[in-house]
Amino acid sequence: MTFRQFAFNNVLRNKRLYMAYFLSSLFTVMVFFTFAIFAFHPAFLEGEINNNVLLGMGIAGGIIYLFSFFFILYSMSSFLQSRKKEFGLLMMLGASSKQIRLMVFLENIIIGFFSTVSGILAGLVFAKAILLVAENVLIIDESLNFYFPTVAIVVTFLSFILLFFCISIFVSFILRTNKLVDLIKGDKQSKGEPKASVLLSILAALLLIGGYGTALYVKGATVVFAMIPVIIVVTLGTYLLFTQLSVYVIRLLKKNKSVFWRKTNMLLFSDLSFRMKDNARTFFMVAIISTVAFSAIGSLYGFQSYLTKEMKQINAFTITYNPYLKDSEAVVQEDINEINSILQGESIDAKMEAMELNYFTTTEQSETVLIVKASDYNRFAALIEEKELHPDDKEAIIVEQSGAIISSGPKASEKLMKLRIPLEGDQEIVPNQVVETKVLTSMNGYYVVNDKNFKQLSSPVRSDHSVVWQAEKGQTDQVIEAGRKFDLEKNLQHKTFAIDYSIYEINKAFGPMLFIGLFIGIVFFVSAGSFLYFRLFTDLDEEKRKFRSIAKIGLTETELNKVVNRQVALLFFAPIVVALIHGAVALTALSRMFHYNLTVESSLVLGSFALIQVIYFLIVRFFYVKQVKRMVF
Numbered sequence: 001m002t003f004r005q006f007a008f009n010n011v012l013r014n015k016r017l018y019m020a021y022f023l024s025s026l027f028t029v030m031v032f033f034t035f036a037i038f039a040f041h042p043a044f045l046e047g048e049i050n051n052n053v054l055l056g057m058g059i060a061g062g063i064i065y066l067f068s069f070f071f072i073l074y075s076m077s078s079f080l081q082s083r084k085k086e087f088g089l090l091m092m093l094g095a096s097s098k099q100i101r102l103m104v105f106l107e108n109i110i111i112g113f114f115s116t117v118s119g120i121l122a123g124l125v126f127a128k129a130i131l132l133v134a135e136n137v138l139i140i141d142e143s144l145n146f147y148f149p150t151v152a153i154v155v156t157f158l159s160f161i162l163l164f165f166c167i168s169i170f171v172s173f174i175l176r177t178n179k180l181v182d183l184i185k186g187d188k189q190s191k192g193e194p195k196a197s198v199l200l201s202i203l204a205a206l207l208l209i210g211g212y213g214t215a216l217y218v219k220g221a222t223v224v225f226a227m228i229p230v231i232i233v234v235t236l237g238t239y240l241l242f243t244q245l246s247v248y249v250i251r252l253l254k255k256n257k258s259v260f261w262r263k264t265n266m267l268l269f270s271d272l273s274f275r276m277k278d279n280a281r282t283f284f285m286v287a288i289i290s291t292v293a294f295s296a297i298g299s300l301y302g303f304q305s306y307l308t309k310e311m312k313q314i315n316a317f318t319i320t321y322n323p324y325l326k327d328s329e330a331v332v333q334e335d336i337n338e339i340n341s342i343l344q345g346e347s348i349d350a351k352m353e354a355m356e357l358n359y360f361t362t363t364e365q366s367e368t369v370l371i372v373k374a375s376d377y378n379r380f381a382a383l384i385e386e387k388e389l390h391p392d393d394k395e396a397i398i399v400e401q402s403g404a405i406i407s408s409g410p411k412a413s414e415k416l417m418k419l420r421i422p423l424e425g426d427q428e429i430v431p432n433q434v435v436e437t438k439v440l441t442s443m444n445g446y447y448v449v450n451d452k453n454f455k456q457l458s459s460p461v462r463s464d465h466s467v468v469w470q471a472e473k474g475q476t477d478q479v480i481e482a483g484r485k486f487d488l489e490k491n492l493q494h495k496t497f498a499i500d501y502s503i504y505e506i507n508k509a510f511g512p513m514l515f516i517g518l519f520i521g522i523v524f525f526v527s528a529g530s531f532l533y534f535r536l537f538t539d540l541d542e543e544k545r546k547f548r549s550i551a552k553i554g555l556t557e558t559e560l561n562k563v564v565n566r567q568v569a570l571l572f573f574a575p576i577v578v579a580l581i582h583g584a585v586a587l588t589a590l591s592r593m594f595h596y597n598l599t600v601e602s603s604l605v606l607g608s609f610a611l612i613q614v615i616y617f618l619i620v621r622f623f624y625v626k627q628v629k630r631m632v633f
Helices: 003-013 015-039 049-082 084-092 097-137 150-174 180-188 198-217 222-255 265-270 272-278 280-314 329-345 374-383 412-416 451-455 476-488 499-538 540-551 557-594 599-632
Strands: 319-321 350-361 368-373 395-401 421-423 427-437 446-449 462-471 496-498
Touching: 015 049, 015 097, 015 150, 049 150, 084 097, 097 150, 198 222, 198 557, 222 265, 222 272, 222 280, 222 557, 272 557, 280 499, 280 557, 280 599, 319 329, 319 476, 329 350, 329 462, 329 476, 350 374, 368 374, 368 451, 374 446, 374 451, 374 462, 395 412, 427 446, 476 496, 476 499, 496 499, 499 557, 499 599, 540 557, 540 599, 557 599
Parallel strands: 368 446, 395 427
Antiparallel strands: 319 462, 319 496, 350 368, 350 462, 395 446, 421 427
C-alpha cells in the first residue's frame, strides 16, 4: 500500500468525524456555485440588474469565499485536536513528523477535491429550482432559464481547489506533533478544576445588562450613535459569559446539594464546567456568527416590511394624481385624460373622484391649514369604505393620517386643536374632536367642516387639486403596468403615484438584498451548527469510555438517554439561545429607531432559525446517542 493509498483509506475509516466537514464544505461550495450561476447567467449580461444584483452577488460570493477559508481552517484544527492519539501511534510505528504532515496534507486535498466536485454536482441538480425561486424573489422581468454554466463550474472548481490547497499547506506547516507521551495520553490528561473569577463573572452580567439596557432605551437617530459601543460591550460580555459566568454558575449549582445530588444531575454537572470551559470559544463564535445572521436578515426583512406597510398606510387609493401648483386647468385636464387613457388601455376598472384642496389662514395669521368640506371628504371616503364625517355647525373635525409611522415628533392634532378658524361676521370654528383616516395623504393633518361653514370661510390663500382612482380588487398586475407607464411619461412622472407599482419597485430593490442576505445567513448558521457538531463528536470517544464505566455500576439505558440528551441540548442551545436574545434586542432597537413595531418580522426570522436548530439538534442527537449506546450496552 502506497502512502497516498494510506491517506485515502484513512479518510474512509474516519468518515464519522469527516462527514460533517465534508457536508459543510459541500454546502459552502454549492452556495458559492449558485452565486456563480447567477453572475454568469445570460439574462444578466445586459440591463440594470447587471449593476445592482451582480454587485451584491459579487460581494456575497467574496464574503462566502473568505468565510469558507476560516471555517475550513477551524474544522481542520478540530480534527487534528481529536487525532492526537492517532498521531502518537503512527510515531511509535516509525512515522516521522514530515510524513504526518504529508498525510494531513493529502487527506485535506482528497476531501477538498471530492467536496468541491460534489458541491458543483449538487448545485447543478438544484440549479433550476433555485433559478425559479430567484426569479420570483428578485422580482426581475427577465426569465432565468436553465443553461449549462461552464464558466461558473470552472470558476468554482479553481477557486475552491486553490482554497483547499492553501489551507492544506498552511495546516501542514503549523501542525505540532508535540512529545510522544503527550500524544499517546491524548485526552486522558487531567485538565484541572476549571476556575472562574467572581469579578469577571459580575462584569459579564453588568456588560450584558448595560448593553441590552442601552439598546432598548435609545430611540430614533440615537440608536445609530449607540450601535458601535453597544456591539463592543455585548460582544465582550458574551465572551465573559461563556468563559467565566457560566463556569461560576455551574460551580454554585454543584455546591447546592439539593440540586447536585438529585437523580442524574451528578453526572450532568460533574464535567459540565469542563465542557463549558473547553467549548467557551466555540460557543462565543457560534453566538456571534448566529447573531450576525439573525440581525442582518431580520433588519433587511424588517426594513422592507416597514417601507411597504408605511406606503400602504398613507396611500389608500390605487392611483393618486397631484399636479404642480403652476399647472393650469388645461394641463390638469390633459393629465387626467392621459391617465384615464392608460387605465383604459390596461383594462383597469377604476372609479375616479376629484377634489379641490383649499388652504386658509387661521386666527394665528402665520398658520396656513388645509380645510376640506364634508361632502368632498365623504366622496373620497366612500371609495375606500372609510366612515363618513358629518361635523355640526361651527364645528371642525381634525383628521390625522392613519398609521403615519415615519414622524416621531408630536402629533399634528396637538397643534391643530389649539387653532381657531375665522368665519364671516367675527365668528370662528372651534375644533373639538380628532379622527384618524386614510382619506387624504397629509402628514400635517387637516380640518373637515360642514358645507355651510365652508362657504362662510374667507378666500383661500392657495388652492390645489387631488384626483384619485380606486381600482377593483384583483387588478394588481395591470396597475403595476400602468404605474410603469406613468413613470415613463414625462408629464406624469412626478405627479402620479400608483401604490402597487411603488411597492413593486421597493420589493424589486430589496429582493436581491434579501436573497443575498438569506444565503449568507444560511451559510453562517450551517457553519455555526457544524462547529457544534465538531466539538460534540471530538469528545465522543471520551464520553463512550465514561458512560461504559458508569454503566457497570448501574446506569440504566433510560438514565443514559436523559443525561446525554441534556448534555447535547446544552451544547447546541446555549450559544443559540444567547444569539436569539442578542438578535431580539438588536431588532427591537431597530424598531425603536424607525418607531415601527417589528414583532411579527422578528418572530418570523428568529423562529425560523430556532426551528432549523431544533431539527438539526434532533438529527445529531439521534446519531450521537446511537454511537454512545453501541459502546455502552
